[in-house]
Amino acid sequence: MSKQPLKDPYAYHDEDVAEPPRSFWQILRRIGPGMILAASIVGSGELIATTALGAEVGYIALWIIIISCVLKPAIQSEMGRFTIATGKTGLGSFNMIPGPRLGVSWVVWMWAFMVLVTMFQIGAMFAGVAQVLNTLVPGVTITMWVIGLLGLSLWLLLGGGYERVEHLATFKVGLFTMITLLCAMVLVSKPEYFSVQMVMEGFSFKLPGQGLATAVAVFGITGVGAAELFMYPYWCVEKGYARYTGIRDTSPAWKSRALGWVKVMNTDIVASMVVYTIATLAFYLLGAGVLHSQGLRPEGSEMIAVLSKMYTETLGSWALWVFYVGACATLYGTIFAATAANSRVYSDMACLLGLFDRGDYAARVKWRNRFVCALLFIPVALYFLKVNPTQMVRIGGVAQAMMLPVIAISVLYLRYKHMPPEVKTGVPFTITLWTACAFTIFMMGYYTIRLVWG
Numbered sequence: 018m019s020k021q022p023l024k025d026p027y028a029y030h031d032e033d034v035a036e037p038p039r040s041f042w043q044i045l046r047r048i049g050p051g052m053i054l055a056a057s058i059v060g061s062g063e064l065i066a067t068t069a070l071g072a073e074v075g076y077i078a079l080w081i082i083i084i085s086c087v088l089k090p091a092i093q094s095e096m097g098r099f100t101i102a103t104g105k106t107g108l109g110s111f112n113m114i115p116g117p118r119l120g121v122s123w124v125v126w127m128w129a130f131m132v133l134v135t136m137f138q139i140g141a142m143f144a145g146v147a148q149v150l151n152t153l154v155p156g157v158t159i160t161m162w163v164i165g166l167l168g169l170s171l172w173l174l175l176g177g178g179y180e181r182v183e184h185l186a187t188f189k190v191g192l193f194t195m196i197t198l199l200c201a202m203v204l205v206s207k208p209e210y211f212s213v214q215m216v217m218e219g220f221s222f223k224l225p226g227q228g229l230a231t232a233v234a235v236f237g238i239t240g241v242g243a244a245e246l247f248m249y250p251y252w253c254v255e256k257g258y259a260r261y262t263g264i265r266d267t268s269p270a271w272k273s274r275a276l277g278w279v280k281v282m283n284t285d286i287v288a289s290m291v292v293y294t295i296a297t298l299a300f301y302l303l304g305a306g307v308l309h310s311q312g313l314r315p316e317g318s319e320m321i322a323v324l325s326k327m328y329t330e331t332l333g334s335w336a337l338w339v340f341y342v343g344a345c346a347t348l349y350g351t352i353f354a355a356t357a358a359n360s361r362v363y364s365d366m367a368c369l370l371g372l373f374d375r376g377d378y379a380a381r382v383k384w385r386n387r388f389v390c391a392l393l394f395i396p397v398a399l400y401f402l403k404v405n406p407t408q409m410v411r412i413g414g415v416a417q418a419m420m421l422p423v424i425a426i427s428v429l430y431l432r433y434k435h436m437p438p439e440v441k442t443g444v445p446f447t448i449t450l451w452t453a454c455a456f457t458i459f460m461m462g463y464y465t466i467r468l469v470w471g
């Protein structure tokens with residue numbers, strides 16, 4: 018029996034064109050890319066960096082968490098809208114940005130560098146999962162667990178298609194989010210850790226002096242980070258939103274399909290935003306309420322032991338095992354989802370550089386698998402360098418945060434120069450988009466000034 022050719026999700030075929038669902042429940046059945054993104058988001062940023070910020074500065078930075086989660090989806094939506102309307106991938110869109118080029122746009126090269134820096138975060142996640150597994154099975158060393166996780170990741174990701182990624186990501190998101198939310202609900206009933214006055218301090222709109230670097234890292238990681246903004250259009254393509262819309266023409270039918278699938282995409286974005294915002298707030302409240310009040314910091318080899326106190330102090334000692342299972346699911350799920358996405362984006366960069374033809378999907382898969390290997394071996398190598406896991410996360414977070422203004426400005430350029438007029442947004446969303454971009458640029462500008470002038 019001859020082998021069936023691979024179905025190319027990046028190619029347009031007349032038979033793929035489909036009318037979008039109209040009812041709310043039918044739309045919900047077609048979401049999915051946002052859940053994969055949430056699997057990337059609800060990981061080291063929330064479990065490590067967000068709780069580290071809460072432990073460091075208490076409730077005062079709560080407003081940063083909320084703004085980070087609710088503003089950046091406007092940028093995400095605009096990127097997804099552009100992909101659905103034009104068929105261009107994330108990097109394909111940013112490759113249109115004017116400026117210096119070396120085969121591809123300078124923005125594409127900045128993305129490639131940023132992802133290499135975020136390998137520190139993936140290295141931290143390998144270390145975190147290995148610490149937990151070593152606690153559960155002390156007879157196997159942390160190093161051996163890291164090697165085992167590397168092998169598992171290669172097995173799961175090499176040749177894995179969209180459906181496998183979506184199913185595993187959705188399971189991972191649901192598991193630890195519910196557990197952490199339960200802990201946060203119990204926290205509310207403990208006056209020594211939580212009060213209305215403490216929470217109101219989090220809305221004083223002050224920037225924490227001693228925790229500024231961590232706050233900027235959290236702004237870069239929590240919610241939709243720079244890396245996830247680049248990832249999302251690829252999951253929209255592989256889910257089929259662009260193919261279902263079809264090649265752009267001037268017909269009313271195309272406009273109706275495009276706006277319909279954009280509505281599905283926005284529902285997907287809102288659903289995932291609700292999930293990761295709840296999870297992020299729960300992590301932050303636990304860090305600010307439990308760890309800060311006890312003067313604990315999740316650092317170094319004690320990171321997992323300190324983080325587990327958020328659960329044992331609220332639910333009781335029995336919750337330690339629940340935390341171990343949840344921490345493994347959260348951190349490893351992010352390794353899986355982030356590597357699956359970044360390997361797709363890097364393979365697209367190889368396409369833009371002319372290393373293979375866009376219509377050659379078999380070549381795309383080969384390049385994707387090569388990047389899967391590279392993106393797993395690099396963070397494992399960083400683990401063996403014994404870098405502090407929390408510092409790894411902060412380094413990656415600052416790299417993502419510094420990339421956000423570039424993305425914001427680029428998205429505005431694409432909207433006003435290249436967005437098809439049939440799908441342009443109205444005034445309310447345009448104001449939201451400009452607000453998101455302006456705040457992002459302000460945060461990074463403030464951070465740069467503090468770095469230069471102290």
